[in-house]
Amino acid sequence: MFSKLLMWFLLMRLAASEGDYNFIYNGFRGANISLDSSAVITSNGLLLLTNSTNQKGHAFYPNPLHFKPSHGKTQSFSINFVFAIMLRYPSVSASGIAFMISPTKEFPGGELGQFWGIFNPTNIGNSSNHIASIELDTALDPVFGDINDNHVGININGLVSNISAPAAYFTNSGGFKNLSLVSGEPMHVWIEYNGVQNQVNVTLSPIDLPKPDRPLLSWTVDLSSIVLDDMYIGFSASTKVAPVTHYILGWSFKMNGQAQALDPFHLPKLPRIGSKKKSGLLTIGLPAIVPFFTLMAISAVSLIVRRKIKFTEVLEDWEREYGTHRFLYKDLYMATKGFTDKELLGVGGFGRVYRGVLSASKVEVAVKRVSHESRQGMREFISEIMSLGRLRHRNLVQLLGYCRRKKELLLVYDFMPNGSLDKLLFNHPNSMLSWNRRFRIIKGVASGLLYLHEEWEQVVLHRDIKASNVLLDSEMNGRLGDFGLARLYDHGTDPQTSHVVGTFGYLAPELTRIGKATRSTDVFAFGVFMLEVACGRRPIDLRLSAYEGILVEWVSECWRRGTILDAADQKLGHDYEVEEMELVLKLGLLCSHPLSSARPSMRQVMQYLDHDAPLPKLSSDGLGAAIVAVGQYKGSDDLRFSCPSSLEQGFGSTTSVQESVLSDGR
Structure with missing residues (x-):
């Protein structure tokens, strides 16, 4: 009899471990939660991770969950929770909250502050950690590549996010609204992993709104190599300098299905920020202050009326x-x-x-x-x-x-704190831009242009690629901006624009003949941009001779002489990778080839820059004429390009090339 009962117990346990496990906590009063360090459950059911400086708090579901059935692939799962972060001093930066899937509940070596109480400098990034986490980060740490001090990220085995985005949510009408993680208001997070499609989705919204249809983050990854058979799930937070309060109000989980929805009306209430002071002034001096407040009210109404007139808007x-x-x-x-x-x-x-x-x-x-x-x-x-x-x-x-x-x-x-690339290249001779940064910026802009041409839902022609339209973020990453001239069209169709727009020196020769912008004309401008960055010279320089003043023509002449490295920016000296410099100079010539059919696509450009494909040999036929149209018109006072499309109306119907050259130096 005992052996039958034992067999039945083992079978039930195996079935539970392979099945659809789930739990829900609408508040944590009386909940069986494994707490560590400063983590506690308050009297009204809030899960409090930290509440002061120099603290770390961990809270985990007490039992390990079986994430892998017999076939060894991580199962689908769904999580949702509600959190709140309160800063005592809003001007002081502080760390946020991390949700983790971990092989352990204990982190004795975890350091405070930016290490979340989980990692330390000796183990961060190790593949042996087997930790997957979702960070709700409220501190900007350039060491870990943070995009700002208010973002959501998906991390594997460390603190560098594999994918991240500013804290925000998509409305179901297509809008995009920012959120402040340290607002002190409760916010809802949904984490979903599809084990069939190998996709992680993270969605964020205020607690009083339903779950948005579109996730904030969506990342394709197979967690099977990261998640072990049995893993713990829970939360971690830590503080160092600033006193921060981290709360979890509710939490639900389900394996192989949708986690149960949390009930906002049954979640515990957050404490009031600050204390409510009583004063005897109103009862003692009420008769004396009534006239004062009446005058203040009249002044306030008058101010509101004036402001309404000043800021009036018309919404059609x-x-x-x-x-x-x-x-x-x-x-x-x-x-x-x-x-x-x-x-x-x-x-x-x-x-x-x-x-x-x-x-x-x-x-x-x-x-x-x-x-x-x-x-x-x-x-x-x-x-x-x-x-x-x-x-x-x-x-x-x-x-x-x-x-x-x-x-x-x-x-x-x-906002891009480091300004535009052209200012660093040409306006600040004492702050020289290293070759490593230049090459990374070139690859970044190429990646962004590939996204515009092939990877978004529509084809986007930028039509004004140049160094002054490449902005640098806090990490000196190049970001292509200023879409004032951009045009959209569907994949598989031809663009309808037929007006020559752009900046003198970056215009493909065929634009002056047919006036039709294409992806290839963007590639031409990108080729000129690459040469501009590598050579440290503007595309057109009226101060130089006719031969040297046209950048593409000058570089092609250096290539024909077999001395292409002579075109490298002299400010760099020899402080550059020869192979990379030759690649950029030759690829710049290939992209700015006078024949549009000879130019590569942006996908091919990325393959060349990543060394995934060999660069084709350049042909001397026609390279010297790559800028023939510009060469013919150099110095002309009369050449004008009309810009009457919808994106240009009201910005000035014509652009004088000579004025553009003199004002921009191009």
Whole structure:
């Protein structure tokens, strides 16, 4: 009898380990949770990980879960939880919360601060860790490649995110809204792994909204080599300098299915931030202060009326479909301190650009003010700008939205703290840009352009690739920006634009003949850009002779003489990789070939830069004429290119080439 009972028990345990295990905690009062270090469960059921400085807290489900059935592949699973992070001093940076799948619940060597109480300098990044984590990070640490101090990332065995994005969520109407992880407000996180498709999705939203249809992060990865048979799941947080409070309000999990939904009405309440002080002033001095408050109320109403008149906006019916991308003029006015010259970043061909800080999220942005005199084409312009706002790539400057007021458009972008590439190349001779950084920037811009040409849902022609439109983020990564001239069309169709736009010196020869922009004309401009970065010279320099003043022609002549390395930037000396420099110079000539059919695609360009394919041998036929159109027109006072498409209307209908050369040095 005993042997039968034992067999039955073993079979039930095996079935449970292979089955659809699940749990749910709407609050943690009385819950069986494994707690470590500073982690505690409060009297009202909150899971408190840290509440002061120099603390670390771990909280895990007490039993290991069997993630791999008999076939050895990680099963699908689903997790959702609600968290809140409260800063005692909002101006001081602090660490966030990490959700982990780990082979252990104990981390005796885990250091505080940026190491999350899990890792230390000796074990971080080791494949033997077998730790997969989702970080809700509120500190910017350049050592680990953080994109900002308010982001979500998926990490494997360490603190460098394999994929990350600013904390935000997609609305079901197609909008994109930022969130502040340290707002002190509860937020909902969903983590889902599809074991068949090998895909991890992470979704974030405020607690009072349903789960968005589109995840914030989506990454294809097979966890089978990382997740062991039996693993623990739980949370970790740590503090060092700043006192931070990390809360988990609820948590649910399910293997092979959708985790149960948490009930916001049954989750424990967060404590009040600060104490409510009582004063006897109102009861003692009420008769004396009533007139004062009456006068203050009248003044406040008057101020509100004046502000409403100042910041009034007109929202037309057709524009409501883009409303989630539209910023209020008042918010941008406050962010840029009234568009003061102190916040001015630069003046471009289409308008002035200002630095700003959005008051609600504390996110730094760049705001471009563009005059738009014509109402005709406004709807098409905003439609295309909002389509470009859905682009997501680490080497593209993110367009966050727009604002329209009277005859002015304001475009809101991610702020790039290190400015434009051309300023470092040409305007700061004492801050020399190393070859390693230049080569990384070239590869980054190539990756972003490949995404525009082939990997997004539509084909995007940038049409104005140049060093001044490549911006540098805090890690000196190159990001292609300024989509003021970009055009969209569907894959498999031809672009409809037939107007020559762009910057003198970067225009492909066929543009002057047929006036039709293509992916190949973008490749031509990218080729000139590569030569510009490698040689440290502008595409057109009127101060030099006719032979030396045209960059492509000069480099091709160096190649024909067998001395192509003579074209390398003299400021570098010999401090560069010869193989990389030759590759960039020759690839620049190949991309700027006068025959569009001879130019490679951006996918081929990436293969050459990554050494996944050998660079074809250059032919001397025609390379000297690569800039023939520019050579014919150099010095002309009369050549003008018209720009009457919807993206150019109101920006000035013509652009004088001679004026462009003299003002931009191109």
